[in-house]
Amino acid sequence: MQTRVLGVKVDVVTMDKAVEMLETFIAEKKNRLVATANAEMVMTAQNDSHLAEVLDQADLVVPDGAGVVWAARYQGNQVPERVAGYDMVQQLLARAAVCGYRVYFFGGAPGIAEQACKTAKEWYSGLDVVGIRNGFFTDADEPGIIEDIRASKPDILLAALGVPKQEKWLAKHLTELNVPVSIGVGGSFDVMAGNVKRAPLWMRRISLEWLFRLVMQPQRALRMLALPRFVVAVITAKKH
Numbered sequence: 001m002q003t004r005v006l007g008v009k010v011d012v013v014t015m016d017k018a019v020e021m022l023e024t025f026i027a028e029k030k031n032r033l034v035a036t037a038n039a040e041m042v043m044t045a046q047n048d049s050h051l052a053e054v055l056d057q058a059d060l061v062v063p064d065g066a067g068v069v070w071a072a073r074y075q076g077n078q079v080p081e082r083v084a085g086y087d088m089v090q091q092l093l094a095r096a097a098v099c100g101y102r103v104y105f106f107g108g109a110p111g112i113a114e115q116a117c118k119t120a121k122e123w124y125s126g127l128d129v130v131g132i133r134n135g136f137f138t139d140a141d142e143p144g145i146i147e148d149i150r151a152s153k154p155d156i157l158l159a160a161l162g163v164p165k166q167e168k169w170l171a172k173h174l175t176e177l178n179v180p181v182s183i184g185v186g187g188s189f190d191v192m193a194g195n196v197k198r199a200p201l202w203m204r205r206i207s208l209e210w211l212f213r214l215v216m217q218p219q220r221a222l223r224m225l226a227l228p229r230f231v232v233a234v235i236t237a238k239k240h
Contacts, residue, residue, distance in 0.1 A: 036085030038065025097124035107135035107160030
């Protein structure tokens, strides 16, 4: 089941259902693109037709942000819960360690993916990481990166290149990469590497993670302006 938030497709799933779908994708061995939609991404898509098209064609778009869940419910759609991208990735990595899924870490500043990988291996004993590559590259580097990912044969590709670059890059190269599950994971590597602190659970439960991020990273203030614009846009859209 799907709904739309300001025209952006969002799948109506629980966390458990999302992880189950990812494991089905791995078993089917087709090339699948997964996106995690928050208010900022939805607002970016309003003025970025390429991103909007990529999200429309993605195989799974989970309601990552509390704002997206609110908007869907405000429109009368029964979205059961927020499926935070970071938490979904952790559950998938836990399953990967148990089931032997092969994982490739791609993105982040130099050294971040390595540290995130080290942390993941500490948390999930037996995790099979088949490749690591930072997110700093030129167009000339792309063929080599694609070939390395292909040769590594991962079941899961975690791409931390930032929105919307990661979604567009994965969509563009999806067939070449030949990976069952490719996910844009944003800043997940930074959190796993310990560079960025995540909001405490109580703040996440009452949808105040955005406030924690703003306090911890004041430089995000301009990006955070997307949130009030998102709320206004959703209310206006419903009136029409």
